[in-house]
Amino acid sequence: MPPVTDDEIPFDIPESWCWVRLGDVCQINPRNKLEDENIDATFLPMTAINEGYSNGYNPLVKSWNEIRSGFTHFADGDVIFAKITPCFQNRKSAIVKDLTNGIGAGTTELYVLRSYGKYINEKYLLYFVKNQQFILDGIATMKGTAGQQRISRNFVVNYLLPLPPFAEQKRIVERLEKLLPLC
Numbered sequence: 001m002p003p004v005t006d007d008e009i010p011f012d013i014p015e016s017w018c019w020v021r022l023g024d025v026c027q028i029n030p031r032n033k034l035e036d037e038n039i040d041a042t043f044l045p046m047t048a049i050n051e052g053y054s055n056g057y058n059p060l061v062k063s064w065n066e067i068r069s070g071f072t073h074f075a076d077g078d079v080i081f082a083k084i085t086p087c088f089q090n091r092k093s094a095i096v097k098d099l100t101n102g103i104g105a106g107t108t109e110l111y112v113l114r115s116y117g118k119y120i121n122e123k124y125l126l127y128f129v130k131n132q133q134f135i136l137d138g139i140a141t142m143k144g145t146a147g148q149q150r151i152s153r154n155f156v157v158n159y160l161l162p163l164p165p166f167a168e169q170k171r172i173v174e175r176l177e178k179l180l181p182l183c
Helices: 122-130 132-141 153-158 166-182
Strands: 018-021 026-028 040-044 060-063 072-075 079-082 093-095 103-106 110-115 160-163
Touching (some): 093 122, 122 166
Antiparallel strands (some): 040 060, 079 110
């Protein structure tokens, strides 16, 4: 990834934080590689993912052989979010957990973020992709026909993330979880 330049930085952050590109700290849409393809897995069509600031979804279970091709892969702990209008604007996103056999697949209209290592709190990342500025910036870059517009992979890979130390990420998440029910 290209280094973050001073003219790209949208606002000041504390000295202990750093600016990174999502593509520097996350794999974007990684694929699952399995020895045994004859197992069950979680399946998520777009209709199964909740909107708004919740972290909910209603999973289905399907044979991995049935869903391993032609769908977006994810695994336990990944952050998923819609890339197509109006689902992107409606914040259809979640952290996928407790998946059948630890893996899943879903609609092709998802982006999956899988952190490299344990440097990013998954809830911090989820709230980041739900934030209003990320949504507005994504809308400004959408391409496609009316009703079928999408944010590009390039937008996701290059998007700047203000990354605090892990303990600070945790404190931010705890504060958000106290405040969001009041909104």
